[in-house]
Amino acid sequence: MTDDAPPMLHAKGISKFFPGTIALDDVELQLFGGEVHALLGENGAGKSTLIKCLTGAYQRDGGTVTLDGTEVDPQSTAESQRLGIGTVYQEVNLLPNLTVAENLYLGRQPLRWGLLSRRRMNDLARKTLAGYGLDIDPGEPLTTYSVAIQQVVAIARAVEMSGKVLILDEPTASLDRDEVQLLFSVVRQLKERGLAIVFITHFLDQVFEISDRATILRNGRVVGTRDLSQVTQKDVVTLMLGRQLEARVHDRKAGKAGKPLIELDKIGRRGMLEPFSLTIHEGEVVGLAGLLGSGRTEAANLIFGVVQTDQGKMTLRGQQITISNPREAVAHRFALCPEDRKTEGIVGDLSVRDNIILALQARQGWLRPIPRGKINEIAESYVRALDIRLASLDMPIRLLSGGNQQKALLARWLATNPDFLILDEPTRGIDVGAHAEIIALIEQLRSDGMALLVASSELEELVAYSTRVVVLRDRKQVRELTGSQITPDNIVQAIADDSPLQEERA
Structure with a gap:
């Protein structure tokens, strides 16, 4: 990476909209060959949506992506791999019932006289993995080896198939300290080979250990790109949380x-x-x-x-x-209002009334149903007390606004008198x-x-x-x-x- 080198990947003006939500708003990201670039942000900042737009899992609603000087618009993750963008996730996206070699060469197995040459595939896999510092038997099932080694195999497959940009999405979340160092040694090798590497993690110590630069997202917008040698962890946290401190x-x-x-x-x-x-x-x-x-x-x-x-x-x-x-x-x-109200809190197709009474009825027992009149009395009292805006108690709770869903979820637990x-x-x-x-x-x-x-x-x-x-x-x-x-x-x-x-x- 040099000051005058063009970016390996340049995403400019990237926008993505969902009903009622602006997930990405005019986002720009530049990745250079030979650098590890951290992509940071809290939940809902837009990291996953941006990666999906870059890799074809989502179709962007605005902006352009240039890869190695050529504008690209992948329509699927398979196409993005063919173009040169590979992704490795926290949950290893390989097939555990296959061998290491079969996973490494799945879809591009070496043939001899039109038939699969397993010996040649194993030899090629052994040589390929040696380049990543692994001395393992590629003929063994993938599950024979630790999660860290499986991650390296996934990286090797992504790089061998793609070879320009490698996106690592929370790759260290399930690894211990020694396994993280194994993974980082591979990342450093790939950096020396000139790949542009995106590193997504919530471990800031790891960000500063392995990354050269970081782009920070908040609420779907880029709030800063920083050379990590010039800033502190506190500077980065301040950008992520967006507070005057x-x-x-x-x-x-x-x-x-x-x-x-x-x-x-x-x-x-x-x-x-x-x-x-x-x-x-x-x-x-x-x-x-x-x-x-x-x-x-x-x-x-x-x-x-x-x-x-x-x-x-x-x-x-x-x-x-x-x-x-x-x-x-x-x-x-005790009562708990979870972070993700849509998947862990509300029951979207049930009425507002049924959502409010759910916890109280569960505590009383389903064989002792609360009388309908009492249910209406409880639900109406909390709708008034919390000013829940709705057309009717019978309407499905998923039709309420986010704020009114949250208040209805609070009403559910307050009804239990916790x-x-x-x-x-x-x-x-x-x-x-x-x-x-x-x-x-x-x-x-x-x-x-x-x-x-x-x-x-x-x-x-x-x-x-x-x-x-x-x-x-x-x-x-x-x-x-x-x-x-x-x-x-x-x-x-x-x-x-x-x-x-x-x-x-x-």
């Missing part, structure tokens, strides 16, 4: 927390979330901060029993409890009016004595309503902020590194 006074009306409600003592799950401890009091909002992949959602799911813990203990009002599934959590008067409410990104993807209403509701519930745990990437929100903020990084608890420490700048500082915190000044 100067410390300033916030009027946090925290009130007075009550008695301890939930005590978590070194709970965790191996391979998912390192053990963490936390006490949450009645009348308290504890914020969970961290980037995508930091462990926010995993923590919420472990507490609620969506995923079982395999270590530590949980205490409720001084009594040790075990929560193995969400039904047990609901029985203990003592402990977990909110995972409660204001993501909703309009400004609903956004303000949900924040006001969080503050009202806290003042009424409810205990809340709120995971959010909206830093100003966390600062405004949290009595404490727990910061997660790389699936472990790294810091707890209290009092004057709770500022957007300090949260970002804790996400990015372990530098000393700044005290908020009055």
Whole structure:
């Protein structure tokens, strides 16, 4: 890569629209041969949509893509591979029932007299893999080898089929430290060979270890492209979250927390979330901060029993409890509004009324149906209280706006009269009016004595309503902020590194 070298790939003005959503808005990306280019952004930033537009999985609605000086418009992923763009995903997209060699040469097997020459295929595979630092038997089934080796095989196949641009989409998510280094050694070799490599990950330490430049997306737009040798992790986090990070006074009306409600003592799950401890009091909002992949959602799911813990203990009002599934959590008067309301929260084809009553009916038991009149009374009361805008309680909930869907989901759990409410990104993807209403509701519930745990990437929100903020990084608890420490700048500082915190000044 030189200053005057033309880009290997130049995507310019890329736009993609879905009903009611601008997924990509005039996005530009330049990839040079011999560089590793990180593509960064939080959930919903547009990373996956951009990759799908580049590889033909989606047809873009605007813009051009130039590959090695020629404008291209792949209509499928197979065509993009033929043009020179290969992609390797976190979940290895190979066939586990076939051998390594068969996966490597699938669709282009070497023939002899019109028949497959397995010996020649194995010899070619052995030589090819040796160039990637692998000394393995290509005649063995792919599943014989570790995920890291399978990733390298997938990379080798993509490069041998494509050879210009290689896109690595979360390739290290399932690898341990040694396996990551094996993968990075292969990436460095490919960089030396002149490939343009896109690296998508939520591990910032890895970004700075292997990448030369980074393009950061937020809300479907490019907010910056940076030479990583010239910036810090904090600079990158600031771009990703889009916050003005100067410390300033916030009027946090925290009130007075009550008695301890939930005590978590070194709970965790191996391979998912390192053990963490936390006490949450009645009348308290504890914020969970961290980037995508930091462990926010995993923590919420472990507490609620969506995923079982395999270590530590949980205490409720001084009594040790075990929560193995969400039904047990609901029985203990826990509630969870998940991050992805469309796939994990609402039941789109059911009416608004049925969605609101769902959790309460489940806790009571399906053999004891709630009377229709009572259902209507409960649903109507929460529609009024939360100002849910709808034509009728009978309408399918999928027809509501995002903000009204979120309020209906909150109504579902508030109808169970919970003592402990977990909110995972409660204001993501909703309009400004609903956004303000949900924040006001969080503050009202806290003042009424409810205990809340709120995971959010909206830093100003966390600062405004949290009595404490727990910061997660790389699936472990790294810091707890209290009092004057709770500022957007300090949260970002804790996400990015372990530098000393700044005290908020009055």
